[in-house]
Amino acid sequence: MYPGSKASTAAYDRAATMFSPDGRLYQVEYASKIVEQGTLGIGFIYDKGVLFGVDKKASSSLILPESIEKLFLIDSHISAISSGLVGDARRLVQIARQESQENQAYYGEDIHVETLAKRIAAIMQIFTQYGGMRPFGVSFIFGGIDPTGEKKLYETEPSGALAEYKAVAIGRNKKEAMKVLEAGFKDNMLKADSVNLMIKALKAGVPENEKFDLNRVDFAFVEQGTALKRLSKEELLKFTAKK
Numbered sequence: 001m002y003p004g005s006k007a008s009t010a011a012y013d014r015a016a017t018m019f020s021p022d023g024r025l026y027q028v029e030y031a032s033k034i035v036e037q038g039t040l041g042i043g044f045i046y047d048k049g050v051l052f053g054v055d056k057k058a059s060s061s062l063i064l065p066e067s068i069e070k071l072f073l074i075d076s077h078i079s080a081i082s083s084g085l086v087g088d089a090r091r092l093v094q095i096a097r098q099e100s101q102e103n104q105a106y107y108g109e110d111i112h113v114e115t116l117a118k119r120i121a122a123i124m125q126i127f128t129q130y131g132g133m134r135p136f137g138v139s140f141i142f143g144g145i146d147p148t149g150e151k152k153l154y155e156t157e158p159s160g161a162l163a164e165y166k167a168v169a170i171g172r173n174k175k176e177a178m179k180v181l182e183a184g185f186k187d188n189m190l191k192a193d194s195v196n197l198m199i200k201a202l203k204a205g206v207p208e209n210e211k212f213d214l215n216r217v218d219f220a221f222v223e224q225g226t227a228l229k230r231l232s233k234e235e236l237l238k239f240t241a242k243k
Contacts, residue, residue, distance in 0.1 A: 025128060025159075027128075027134060027135055028128050028135050028158055028159050030135075031084075031134075031135040031136065031137045031158035031159075032139075032157065032158050032159070034084050034085060034137035034138075034158075035083050035084040035137065035138060035139045035157075035158065035170065035171065036171070036172060036174070037084075037172060038082075038083035038084045038085075038138075038139075038170075038171045038172060039054065039055040039056065039057055039070060039083060039171050039172060040054070040055045040083070040169060040170070040171040040172050040173060040174065040177055040202060040205040040206075041053070041054040041055070041070060041071075041081035041082070041083050041141060041169065041170050041171050042054070042081075042141075042167070042168070042169045042170075042177060042181070042198050042201055042202065043081060043141035043143045043153045043155075043165070043167065043168050044153075044166075044167045044181070044185075044194050044197070044198055045143075045151045045153050045166050045167065046188070046189045046190065046191055046193075046194040047188040047189060047190060047191070048191065048223050048224070049145065049151060049191075049221050049222050049223035049224065049226070050079075050143035050144060050145070050151055050152075050153055050221065050222050051191065051194050051195065051198060051219070051220075051221045052071055052079060052081055052141070052143065052219065052220045052221065052222075052228075053195075053198040053199070053201075053202055053217060053218070053219045054070040054071050054081055054217065054218045055070075055171070055202055055205065055206070055216060055217055056068045056070055056216055056217060056218050057210070057216050069082075069086060069089070069090070070082055070083070070086075070218065071218050071220055071228075071230075072089075072093045073227065073228045074093065074096050074097055074100055074116070074142070074144075075097070075100040075101075075104075075110065075111065075144075076110075076227040077110050077144045077145045077146075077147075077222060077227070078096075078100065078111070078113055078116060078142060078143070078144035078222070079142075079143060079144060079220065079222055079228045080093060080096065080140050080141060080142045080143070081140065081141040081143075081170070082138050082139070082140055083138065083139050083170040083171035083172075084136075084137045084138035084139055084158075084171075085136075085137040085138050088136045088137050088138040089138045089140070091136075092120055092123070092124070092136060092138065092140070095120065095123060096116055096119075096120055096142075099111065099116055099119050099120075100116060103115070109147055110146075110147045112146050112147065112152075113142055113143065113144045113145075113146055113152035113153075113154065114146075114152060114154065114164070116142060117140075117142040117154035117156060117162055118162060120140065120142070120156055121156045121157075121160050121161070121162040122160065124136050124156060124157075124158060124159070124160045125159065125160025126160075128158075128159060128160060135158045135159070136158055137158060138158065139155065139156060139157050139158065139170045139171075140155070140156045140170075141153065141154070141155050141168055141170055142154045142155075142156070143222065144222050145222060145223065145224050149224055152164070153165050153166065153167070153168065155168050155170060166185060166187070167181045167185045168181075169181065169201060169205070171205070172205060173204070173205035173206075173207070174205070176204040176205050177201040177202065177204050177205040178201075179204070180197070180200050180201040180204045181197065181201050184197045184200070184201075185197065191221065191239070192239045195219065195231070195236065195239040195240070196239065196240060198219070199214075199217070199236075199240065202217055214233050214236050214237065215233065217236075218230065219231040219236060
């Protein structure tokens, strides 16, 4: 059985902690594939805060849209978007909330966005390193306002990788959404301009056989001194009408 054969690939495929001869961790790659099948989510830094937008496409008309969780409040100054397995996302969000509360109890101040994102990324990495565990099948965008007033935005991946962005997308058709963001993003954009660019990016991520409308998206923002606030459909229509 030579390296690279289907049989040998299957053998490395069975263990989350075993590298293949070409240096790959197949279980981590499979977890990333799950994220790519999840609904699209976008984080975006604008002049006064951090904007979040998610596609909440329901798999059935019988599902109540408000029961679909993709946008989470972590603390009064931090929120997160998930893409991938919702059960995995809920577990990590629970841990993130606990970390934030413990930081406040121990140090008497709000946790920094970077600190929280790194702690969650570290937990995700641990689950790629020990036998008997499987990687978390979820990616996150963490965004918020640090105690210093700085606006921060981070993406975490199933591998435990972490990166800081000005604007970032996760989930299905991420590449198409990122092309729109990279072409249209500018520093210190107004909220209305940011909302319109994010809607354009979300549209780019919708498959050709599906129809985009504002009923399937959820928008929210965090600003200095303001906890996560969701935008109603009426407010979204007002923003889009300004263009």
